[in-house]
Amino acid sequence: MIAEAxxxxxxxxxxxxxxxxxxxxxAERVLWRPYDLMxxxxxxxxxxxxxxxxxxxxxxREVSEILQVCNRLGVPYTARGxxxxxxxxxxxxxGGVLVSLARMNRILEIxxxxxxxxxxxxVVNLRLGQAVxxxxxxYVPDPSSQKACTIGGNVGxxxxxxxxxxxxxxxxxxxxxxxxxxxxAIVQVGGASADCPGLDLVxxxxxxxxTLGIVTRIWVRLIPIAESVKTLLAVxxxxxxxxxxxxxxxxxxxxxxxxxxxxxxVIRAVESVNPAGYPVDAAAVLLAEVDGLRDExxxxxxxxxxxxxxxxxxxxxxxxxxxxxxxLWAGRKGAFGALGRITPDYYTVDGVVPRTRLPEVLxxxxxxxxxxxxxxxxxxxxxxxxxxxxxxxxxDVPGAEERVVAAGAEIMRVCAEAGxxxxxxxxxxxxxxxxxxxxxxxxxxxxxxxVKDAIDPRGQCxxxxxxxxxxxxxxxxxxxGMAVGW
Amino acid sequence: MSSLELPIxxxxxxxDPAAVGVDGVVPRYHARPASPEGVATLLRACAERGLAVLPRGGGTRLGIGNPxxxxxxxxxxxxxxxxVEYESADLTITVQAGMPLARLQAVLAEQGQMLPLDPPxxxxxxxxxxxAANASGPLRYAFGTARDLVLxxxxxxxxxxxxxxxxxxxxxxxxxxLNKLHVGGLGCLGVLTELxxxxxxxxxxxxxxxxxxxxxAAQAAFLAAVVRSNLGPLAIEALGxxxxxxxxxGERRHxxxxxxxxxxxxxRQASDLPKLATNHGxxxxxxxxxxxxxxxxxxxxxxxxxxxxxxxPISATSxxxxxxxxxxxxxxxxxxxxxxxxxxxxxxxADDERTETLAELLAQLRQELRGVDTSASLVLLKAxxxxxxxxxxxxxxxxxxxxxRSVKAALDPTSTLNPGRFVGxx
Numbered sequence: 001m002i003a004e005a006x007x008x009x010x011x012x013x014x015x016x017x018x019x020x021x022x023x024x025x026x027a028e029r030v031l032w033r034p035y036d037l038m039x040x041x042x043x044x045x046x047x048x049x050x051x052x053x054x055x056x057x058x059x060x061r062e063v064s065e066i067l068q069v070c071n072r073l074g075v076p077y078t079a080r081g082x083x084x085x086x087x088x089x090x091x092x093x094x095g096g097v098l099v100s101l102a103r104m105n106r107i108l109e110i111x112x113x114x115x116x117x118x119x120x121x122x123v124v125n126l127r128l129g130q131a132v133x134x135x136x137x138x139y140v141p142d143p144s145s146q147k148a149c150t151i152g153g154n155v156g157x158x159x160x161x162x163x164x165x166x167x168x169x170x171x172x173x174x175x176x177x178x179x180x181x182x183x184x185a186i187v188q189v190g191g192a193s194a195d196c197p198g199l200d201l202v203x204x205x206x207x208x209x210x211t212l213g214i215v216t217r218i219w220v221r222l223i224p225i226a227e228s229v230k231t232l233l234a235v236x237x238x239x240x241x242x243x244x245x246x247x248x249x250x251x252x253x254x255x256x257x258x259x260x261x262x263x264x265x266v267i268r269a270v271e272s273v274n275p276a277g278y279p280v281d282a283a284a285v286l287l288a289e290v291d292g293l294r295d296e297x298x299x300x301x302x303x304x305x306x307x308x309x310x311x312x313x314x315x316x317x318x319x320x321x322x323x324x325x326x327x328l329w330a331g332r333k334g335a336f337g338a339l340g341r342i343t344p345d346y347y348t349v350d351g352v353v354p355r356t357r358l359p360e361v362l363x364x365x366x367x368x369x370x371x372x373x374x375x376x377x378x379x380x381x382x383x384x385x386x387x388x389x390x391x392x393x394x395x396d397v398p399g400a401e402e403r404v405v406a407a408g409a410e411i412m413r414v415c416a417e418a419g420x421x422x423x424x425x426x427x428x429x430x431x432x433x434x435x436x437x438x439x440x441x442x443x444x445x446x447x448x449x450x451v452k453d454a455i456d457p458r459g460q461c462x463x464x465x466x467x468x469x470x471x472x473x474x475x476x477x478x479x480x481g482m483a484v485g486w
Numbered sequence: 487m488s489s490l491e492l493p494i495x496x497x498x499x500x501x502d503p504a505a506v507g508v509d510g511v512v513p514r515y516h517a518r519p520a521s522p523e524g525v526a527t528l529l530r531a532c533a534e535r536g537l538a539v540l541p542r543g544g545g546t547r548l549g550i551g552n553p554x555x556x557x558x559x560x561x562x563x564x565x566x567x568x569x570v571e572y573e574s575a576d577l578t579i580t581v582q583a584g585m586p587l588a589r590l591q592a593v594l595a596e597q598g599q600m601l602p603l604d605p606p607x608x609x610x611x612x613x614x615x616x617x618a619a620n621a622s623g624p625l626r627y628a629f630g631t632a633r634d635l636v637l638x639x640x641x642x643x644x645x646x647x648x649x650x651x652x653x654x655x656x657x658x659x660x661x662x663x664l665n666k667l668h669v670g671g672l673g674c675l676g677v678l679t680e681l682x683x684x685x686x687x688x689x690x691x692x693x694x695x696x697x698x699x700x701x702x703a704a705q706a707a708f709l710a711a712v713v714r715s716n717l718g719p720l721a722i723e724a725l726g727x728x729x730x731x732x733x734x735x736g737e738r739r740h741x742x743x744x745x746x747x748x749x750x751x752x753x754r755q756a757s758d759l760p761k762l763a764t765n766h767g768x769x770x771x772x773x774x775x776x777x778x779x780x781x782x783x784x785x786x787x788x789x790x791x792x793x794x795x796x797x798x799p800i801s802a803t804s805x806x807x808x809x810x811x812x813x814x815x816x817x818x819x820x821x822x823x824x825x826x827x828x829x830x831x832x833x834x835x836a837d838d839e840r841t842e843t844l845a846e847l848l849a850q851l852r853q854e855l856r857g858v859d860t861s862a863s864l865v866l867l868k869a870x871x872x873x874x875x876x877x878x879x880x881x882x883x884x885x886x887x888x889x890x891r892s893v894k895a896a897l898d899p900t901s902t903l904n905p906g907r908f909v910g911x912x
Binding site for chain 2: 112116158160176189197224253295353425428453
């Protein structure tokens with residue numbers, strides 16, 4: 001119900017657009033037949049919008065020419081990587097052009113001495129990780145979708161992943177960008193060198209959800225692979241106990257490389273589809289990983305283990321070798337897919353709360369599920385306080401979509417009231433734009449608007465994303481008797 | 487609005503200690519608002535009256551930037567020095583911008599925590615000033631710079647509003663990350679009134695190693711090896727001969743490593759890193775108490791009126807150090823750098839007679855660095871006014887400058903804040 005996209009610019013006759021695009025790109029890299037376009041009306045979110053055309057540029061220059069065509073014809077445009085985004089950031093505007101960066105997928109340089117790589121936006125996250133691994137280096141952000149998602153998409157949404165707890169998210173690993181601005185100019189901001197003078201435009205672009213331009217090259221930071229890694233699985237009789245163990249780790253000044261939680265519903269789904277050895281009768285498991293020098297990981301793992309026992313763990317298992325470690329992780333990384341097998345549909349919610357508030361927030365989320373009549377599964381980055389409640393539902397049930405989205409909004413309200421945020425790594429996109437008033441006031445959004453207008457004065461660059469549509473949020477919340485900022 | 491009629495600023499009398507100008511420009515007014523709202527009201531009043539404002543924390547980095555086009559009022563954030571919220575179990579803290587960084591670290595240390603931001607330790611420096619100037623220190627190798635540590639900000643704008651960006655939680659992608667514009671934005675877009683930070687536990691044990699090298703090549707080879715290794719020191723500082731002398735190590739080339747973490751890991755590092763140095767022709771030297779503080783504070787050198795910072799790719803650190811040492815030889819520079827980050831500092835004393843020569847030299851150096859990498863830079867963090875009149879302290883801000891101008895025009899349309907001080911005359 002947050003679905004209707006804004007189309008601020010009326011689309012021209014589609015054939016004029018296609019004709020103009022074919023003048024700047026070979027015809028085989030312009031899709032326009034309805035049959036071809038159907039594949040591109042989705043991303044990983046709940047909505048769908050069909051573009052007027054999909055284009056596949058191979059260079060920044062071609063992207064620039066495409067944007068100039070769009071500017072001339074007054075057509076909105078949206079960049080897309082692999083389409084795995086969960087908030088609708090890569091959904092086209094109706095009648096707009098979808099700029100697929102999938103074919104700009106070269107790793108242009110790996111420079112181990114500078115601990116950086118230069119890549120095109122269509123490079124798949126996992127492929128970059130594999131390419132730098134022989135140099136003893138890693139690219140840290142590792143979203144669950146890393147087998148498919150692209151570095152360009154990661155930059156757009158400032159993606160995270162399990163291993164960002166200790167090492168930071170995409171913005172902490174992005175050194176520079178080449179961007180095609182809405183006016184078609186190709187600029188480089190940041191780069192391989194430290195501390196470029198002036199405003200940190202790299203930091204502004206990362207996470208701006210493709211609303212300020214289209215990124216065509218990325219300088220990423222690489223870090224040395226740790227000498228030693230230990231992964232352990234702790235089993236808990238209650239979710240509260242698992243949450244308290246997470247808070248206990250942080251309070252005891254242990255910052256593991258990763259600290260992930262899965263509840264019983266997720267455990268059962270994983271074990272029924274692709275068994276990872278999780279105990280199916282556990283209320284929750286924590287998957288913790290520590291890394292560093294071999295001289296310290298034993299001590300760190302021991303401390304995590306002690307905290308888990310102290311908070312009532314019924315079992316703690318240490319992976320004894322790489323195979324066992326890989327198996328524990330395969331369960332976590334495949335959790336979303338496994339849930340897909342036990343429910344017709346699921347709606348992934350992304351929210352963040354202070355880590356100390358996890359127990360009460362998870363209880364509130366369970367209550368929301370009970371009230372709304374949905375089962376809610378939890379698999380999330382507990383160490384960051386980054387929740388991913390998955391609401392299980394069936395799209396074929398009339399009226400279900402509205403109820404599931406409302407339950408998601410209710411969860412967001414709980415996160416906001418706990419002092420948290422609407423998104424830790426999936427972005428706002430279309431999905432949550434009308435919820436922004438839960439955490440930002442009118443003046444806060446006004447500053448973001450001024451920045452958007454300064455860089456994209458025409459408003460054609462991925463319109464309708466991030467910013468609330470006037471009036472909609474009031475409508476949603478008024479019914480529920482909730483206080484809204486404006 | 488009646489509030490604008492309140493006596494919210496004081497005229498500065500001639501000879502008043504508050505009449506400390508910047509680069510020879512002396513303000514007429516001084517204000518020390520007691521609340522964030524007071525800052526916002528004051529900014530709006532100044533914007534409406536066309537008054538130019540210089541926001542000021544501890545006053546330790548006022549030398550950064552080009553000479554102001556005009557200056558009417560100095561806005562002192564010193565009264566905003568409270569801890570707003572400290573939840574140590576969450577490893578986050580929210581403080582007002584005028585709190586001295588040293589005091590913040592003391593508060594955190596009581597809970598065994600730290601903000602891993604270690605610019606040279608001037609006791610007056612405030613968190614707001616350090617963040618606005620994007621000041622950093624050796625620990626950036628392990629923990630990043632202010633951009634990586636700031637979770638949220640509250641900013642007073644020239645339209646009189648106070649706005650928030652980011653939040654208090656450690657992961658957040660809701661809306662534009664406007665924090666980034668204010669980190670290093672030098673108070674040119676708004677005035678920071680409150681900051682939320684991500685914290686780190688204090689390392690259980692720490693140690694400092696000093697390694698001596700006889701040649702540039704040996705030092706460079708060791709640096710390359712340690713940057714590639716996963717031995718994970720907290721900081722890797724490379725020192726030229728003069729800087730080594732100033733740190734009390736003897737006038738040879740050195741690498742000073744800061745180790746920290748679990749005691750077993752620190753022992754292992756303290757054993758393996760000297761071996762790695764030996765492989766590259768270096769050796770461990772004894773170091774006296776206080777070495778680390780001296781290395782950290784190499785920038786603090788009252789006699790030097792010139793401080794430049796080069797930003798280069800990591801692997802160009804050694805070569806850049808040599809280049810600055812040689813080209814600035816006539817000015818007897820002290821040269822050192824954060825070798826794991828590609829940041830090189832040189833400090834020197836510049837006399838007014840050789841201003842033009844120096845300006846030309848610095849301009850040439852900039853060109854040469856740009857030849858190494860298009861994003862390389864050479865910024866003058868401290869320079870005599872005469873030199874600032876000959877050379878832009880920032881250099882070329884690159885392709886992004888038009889965008890930076892647009893952002894400045896959008897957020898401070900009256901050019902009330904720090905006019906002319908930032909890149910490209912912003």
